Amino acid sequence: MNAGKPARPRANPDLAAILTWFLPGAGHVYLGKPLFGAIAFVVVEGLYFLGLRLSDGRLFEYLDPELQGPFAGALAPEAGNLGALVWQMRSYGFGQGLPRPWPEHIHLGTWLTAISGILNACLMIRAHADARSDRRTASKGLTPDVLVFAGWLVPGLGHILQRRYRRGIAVFAILVGMLVLGTLLADGSNLDRERHFYYWAGQFLVGAPAMLLEAIHRHAPVTGEIPYVDAGLVMVCLSGLLNVLALLDVQGQAKAPVPDAAGVTNST
Amino acid sequence: MKDLPTHLLLFAIVGAAIVACSLVFSEADDRKALKNLPKRLLWFFVGCGILAAILLFVERVFARVA
Numbered sequence: 043m044n045a046g047k048p049a050r051p052r053a054n055p056d057l058a059a060i061l062t063w064f065l066p067g068a069g070h071v072y073l074g075k076p077l078f079g080a081i082a083f084v085v086v087e088g089l090y091f092l093g094l095r096l097s098d099g100r101l102f103e104y105l106d107p108e109l110q111g112p113f114a115g116a117l118a119p120e121a122g123n124l125g126a127l128v129w130q131m132r133s134y135g136f137g138q139g140l141p142r143p144w145p146e147h148i149h150l151g152t153w154l155t156a157i158s159g160i161l162n163a164c165l166m167i168r169a170h171a172d173a174r175s176d177r178r179t180a181s182k183g184l185t186p187d188v189l190v191f192a193g194w195l196v197p198g199l200g201h202i203l204q205r206r207y208r209r210g211i212a213v214f215a216i217l218v219g220m221l222v223l224g225t226l227l228a229d230g231s232n233l234d235r236e237r238h239f240y241y242w243a244g245q246f247l248v249g250a251p252a253m254l255l256e257a258i259h260r261h262a263p264v265t266g267e268i269p270y271v272d273a274g275l276v277m278v279c280l281s282g283l284l285n286v287l288a289l290l291d292v293q294g295q296a297k298a299p300v301p302d303a304a305g306v307t308n309s310t
Numbered sequence: 311m312k313d314l315p316t317h318l319l320l321f322a323i324v325g326a327a328i329v330a331c332s333l334v335f336s337e338a339d340d341r342k343a344l345k346n347l348p349k350r351l352l353w354f355f356v357g358c359g360i361l362a363a364i365l366l367f368v369e370r371v372f373a374r375v376a
Binding site: 206208212213216217219227273280281 | 324328332343
């Protein structure tokens with residue numbers, strides 16, 4: 043008997059996602075979940091600013107001068123956390139143009155800023171899903187953002203958590219296989235953000251396996267000609283881009299059910 | 311052409327991965343996806359072969375440099 047009860051005004055899912063893109067947690071504040079928003083803000087921005095501190099904000103100094111432009115950061119994983127990226131560009135830009143040694147922990151720092159971007163993209167998915175559902179209609183189990191983050195961290199894990207085992211194993215085998223083969227072809231030279239800024243961004247979409255290989259390779263210098271370096275670079279970048287397709291599949295399967303006008307829950 | 315077989319092999323690996331991942335995205339049912347895989351691979355590689363033949367023909371006829 044809730045006929046007399048005023049219905050909660052429906053939030054705009056796109057607005058919630060866009061607010062989150064500009065400022066982590068803002069979408070959840072808009073949705074009336076300030077505590078979740080505050081925690082999300084602290085975690086996502088904390089990672090970004092820790093990364094900035096470790097790298098001295100020198101990430102975009104990796105870029106060659108001809109690539110340094112206003113949209114240089116658009117294809118970096120940091121673009122998932124747009125507000126922080128814009129702040130970094132305004133505060134640090136492309137450096138002073140003077141040669142100086144890189145900070146000791148710059149690789150770890152740029153990993154953290156990149157992870158912050160990925161995490162905020164997942165938070166956008168969460169804000170969008172939360173705006174489309176309420177407690178009455180929310181689906182049981184893991185939320186879409188958790189599944190997508192798991193699928194980024196380990197390709198195929200999102201599918202496995204959805205109990206789509208064969209699909210998950212196939213995705214893992216294909217994408218990690220391509221990553222390993224490409225890395226062998228490029229002799230590990232692909233695992234360096236300074237050397238291949240944008241290819242690295244594609245490769246980062248394979249998640250933990252790419253980070254693990256990079257940690258093992260430790261940015262060793264290239265000492266000779268690598269015959270298939272281009273093929274290897276393309277292959278590892280492609281494996282990351284194909285993981286986006288897999289993540290879209292995970293997200294599509296995990297979308298929260300939406301009630302129709304009659305209050306009947308439909309899975310979309 | 312230098313190392314043509316190696317390049318063809320690498321292209322085949324990448325092409326097969328692209329087709330397989332596109333099936334993951336476009337087909338919800340695992341059984342159907344697996345059943346459609348050979349057909350999709352055939353279409354992909356036949357299509358690539360036709361495209362390569364057209365490009366070679368155009369290059370020979372209109373843009374020959376040697």
